[in-house]
Amino acid sequence: MLVLARKSGESIMIAGNIEVVVVSVEGDNVKLGIRAPKEVEIFRKEIYLNIQASNKEAAQGETSLNRLADLLRGNAKGGQ
Structure with a gap:
């Protein structure tokens, strides 16, 4: 530093x-x-950390939704 x-x-x-x-x-x-x-984003550190945590949660949620969608598509194909 x-x-x-x-x-x-x-x-x-x-x-x-x-x-x-x-x-x-x-x-x-x-x-x-x-x-x-x-174009330069400026945040207080505590706000920046909250944004990063929210982005991480959203990315994990998106992955979970994609997995669920794949499972549902697989079940629908298997049931036809």
Whole structure:
């Protein structure tokens, strides 16, 4: 992990097109501003992890539905 010290109003650049600016520091709270292209998705980590978990569940559910559909097709073919 890279650790940098920045003061309010200072920033860092990521990949040449993403700028993270320290807007303010108040006690334990740091407010950041992020300038990035519109196509770059930016999420708080806890939200990102929830999205990933939901996507994983959906993918597993889709696999289960596909298996069920295959079983039903197999039973329908066998019963004809």
